[in-house]
Amino acid sequence: MSAAESAAIVLNVLAFAGAGAFLMFHADERRRSPVDTRLSAIFLLLMALVGVRATRWAIEAPFLQRVEEALAAALPLFALALAEGLMRRHAPSLMKRVFLIGSVGVALLALLRPNAVSMEFTVMLGVLVAGGLAATALLLFLRDRRSLSPSENAAISAMGLGLLAALPFVAGDFLYAAGLSPWRAGGIALLLFVYATARLTATGAGGTAVLADLALAVFGAGVAFMTLVALVGPPDLVTGGAWLLVIFGIVLVILIVQALRERDTALGRQELLTALADAPPAPLDAFIDHVLASPMLQRATVLEGAGLHDRADGNPRSHARGRACTDAAAAAGGEHARPFVRPRCRRTTDAPAQAGHGGGAHGMSDAMATFDEYERITLVAEANLAPSVHNIQPTRFRFAPDGAIEIHEDARRRIPVGDPTGADNRKSFGAAAEGLVLALAARNISAGIETGGDAIARITLHPEAAPDPLRTHVSKRATWRGAFDRPITRDVKALEKLAAGGDMTVVTDPARIAEIATLYDDTSLVTLRDGAYRAELVSWMRFTRGAKNWSRDGLNAEAMALSPFEGFAAGVVMGPLLFPVLNAFGAARPLIAEGAKVTSAAGVVLFHRPASESDFDTGRRFYRAWLEITALGLCLCPMSALADSQTAATELKRAYDIADDRKLVTAFRVGRRPPNAKQTPRVRLPASELIV
Known part of the structure; x- marks a missing residue:
């Protein structure tokens, strides 16, 4: 048996396993629609087809060829039935008749014809299957989808793209039978369709996201193939093609498993949210x-x-x-900021409440007793929604006996390479303190902050504070690392209002935003060339769901707007071995570039503060500035590399007339989240672990 024939069997086994895995997950779905039933039917048909085909090739049983061809003839009819369910309308009656007569007629002919092998029949079957799938994909893309929901549109585009991507591989099997191709790659066709379906049901991703994932899958398979060639030597063309197809099939199986795991997690999260809502x-x-x-x-x-x-x-x-x-x-990605049972601070009866801020911590302890466990956790959970460098969450909270709340550092949570002076951590403490102040104000408690001493800061409590209006935006604040929706005039005007505060310089000219985007990519590349910095950064990145602390801290693939395969590929690219090689050949920059995301923004905000201001106070103002932008209905992504690099920071300050006595804290790219994009669940440590 040749390498190409062995590869064909392996591909069909992989396809059978991938489709079977999807059906196993799909069978757990409690609420099944007619589309679910049709989807299960076509998957069962495809599993039967590849199972019979792999068996026939493995044991060389010609009698199974008729069964295989009959199953293949039914494919266009099943695909059309699924398409009708997705479109919520019937296909043209003539098309349905042609598909029905063609599928039934060719299936009967496959079973009853006198000669088992016939070139004419192979051509006829190939035209029926390939032409039928192409026509079904075209029907999906031509459907007027203005009346459909975004999720229905995503389903149609994903399924249509899955069919189109599978076509060349379907045709390859018939070309092999006609003696025109050395490879049989029909198993890849099924894997592509399974992945498009799994990705859709897991994340609601449409055709564009699926296409991007498949492009990265091809790239990953190519890298693996080149590595194999380097290890064992170059094969001949037919064997090399077989290797590449098998590697691509394995990559697709990995993607399918990741998508199914995401789908399972999403279903569990949905169940949790339903329980919480009810x-x-x-x-x-x-x-x-x-x-x-x-x-x-x-x-x-x-x-x-x-x-x-x-x-x-x-x-x-x-x-x-x-x-x-x-x-x-x-x-569940819910809002710590909205406790399910409203917490109450217990007032004592042995002393009257002391008004004003002069009473210090003792004045408050006379007026209000210490918080109980639930109230402490609720306050800390809301305070910890504040941003921190790389989301390392270094802040710890201590409820002192005198009624004050102290801010401390978890010394294990530092980034000594990227933040050797600890400035970013100090800003994180300030942001967490501001978050606690907002949470207290919502409970009519005012706060005074004292820095220095054994604690990083002490927050003393005082009665009768008015709620801060920015607190209502705490639960909405999030980093959006993907591309923004197309800017509109309202976005630009809203951003320009921010400049009145004096610490935000707003850039809305597209040409100047493009210049900043180029500077950002250049600066990021220089920074990532430092192996120690890159290793430290990767230690706080969670590229796959199996990563430790995926939902606890750091930056996971969802938060970085990466698909499962993009996350896997990013982990490989950022590794200690591959990145230097890619950088040497000039391939690292396009892989890490974010210029397109920056230029999609409505504007770039250069956030700067007095150089004499403490990092702690800068962190407090940083959090409030972020909430002010959120209050405008916009989202953002910090581009910290521009402030961390002295060269880039100096260039930006000079270009935008920022005084020498001010420090560039960061640059935000700001815009509107695309309408179909979902906010990823918050990644936070349990609040109970933050209290010392």
């Missing part, structure tokens, strides 16, 4: 009981790893009262 707002015991009773949830998930069997008293409420609500909200 739970009564009060009392807390009833809320916890309802969430724990959710059939799709493990109690260990809600209780952050502590199941009922771990509790000596067998009662989850005593453990969950302080943790479950806020931590479960974090796991």
Whole structure:
């Protein structure tokens, strides 16, 4: 058996496994629509087809050829039925008749014809299958989709693209049968279709996202193929092509498994959100009981790893009262800023409340007793929604006996290469402190901040504060690292208002934004060439869902707007071995470039503060500036490399007339999130781990 024939069998086995994995996950879906049923039917047909084909090639059983051809003849009819379900309308009656007569007629002819091998029949079957799939894809793309929802449009584009991408490989099998091609790659066709479907059901991604993933898959397979060639030597053309097809098939299987895992996680998150939405707002015991009773949830998930069997008293409420609500909200991407049971600060009766800010911590402790466990966790969870460098979350909170709240550092959470002076960490402490001040103000508690001493800062509490209007935007604030929606005039005018504050210089001219984009890519490349810096950065990046701390800290692939395969590829590219090689050949820059994302922005905001200001105070103002931009209905992504590089910072300050006595803190690219883009779940440590 030749290498090409062996590769064909392996591809069909991979296709069978990929389709089977999808059906196993799909079978767990509780609510099944007619489209789900049609999708399952076509997957079963495809599994039968590749299973029979692989068996026939492996044991060289000619009698199975008729069964294989009959199954292949049914493909266009099944694909058309699925397309009708997606479009929510019937295909043209003539098209349906042609497909029905053609599929049934060719299937009967395959089973009953006298000669098992016939060139004329092979050509006829190839025209039916390839032409039918192409016509179905064309029908999907020509559908007037203005009346459909974004998710339905994404489904149509993903399925249509999956069919078109599969066509060359389907045709390859018939070209092989006609003696015109040395490879049989029909298994790749099924894998492409399975991946498009899995990606769609996992993330709602449309055709463009699927196409981008497939382009990266081809790149990844090419890199793996070149590595194999370097190890074992160059093969002949036919064998090399077989190797490449098998490698591409394995890459597609990996992508399918990742997409199915994402889909499973999304279903669990949806179930959790449903349980949270249906739970009564009060009392807390009833809320916890309802969430724990959710059939799709493990109690260990809600209780952050502590199941009922771990509790000596067998009662989850005593453990969950302080943790479950806020931590479960974090796991679901919910809002810590909106506790499910409104916390109350307990007033004492042995001393009157002292007004004003002069009473210090003791004045507040006389007026209000210490917070209970639930109230502490709720406050800390909201404070920890503040941004921190690389999302390392270095801030810790201590509730002092005198009623003050102290800010401390977790010394294990530092980035000594990227932040040797600790300035970024100090800004992170300031942002967390400002978040705590906002949370306290929402509870009518004002705060005074004292820096210095044993703690990084002490927050003393005072009564009767007015809620800060920016606090309502805390739960909406998020980093958007993808491309922005097309800017409109309203976005630009909203940004220009920010310049009135004096610490934000707004750039909205497209030509100047393009200059900043080029400078940013140049600066990022120079920074990433430093192996120590790159290794430190990668240690805080979570490229795949299997990564430790994916949902706890750092930057995961979802937060970086990377698809599963893009995340996997980024981990390989950023590694210690491949990046220097790519950089030497000039291939690193296009792989890390974000210029297109920068130029899609409505504007770039250069955020600067007095050079004499402490990093802690700069961090407080940094958080408020971000919330002010969020309040305009916009989202942003910091481009910190421009401020971290002295060369780039000096160039920007000179170009935009920023005084020498001011420091460039960062540059934001700002715009509107695309309408179909979803906000990724918040990645945060459980609040209970932040209290010392």
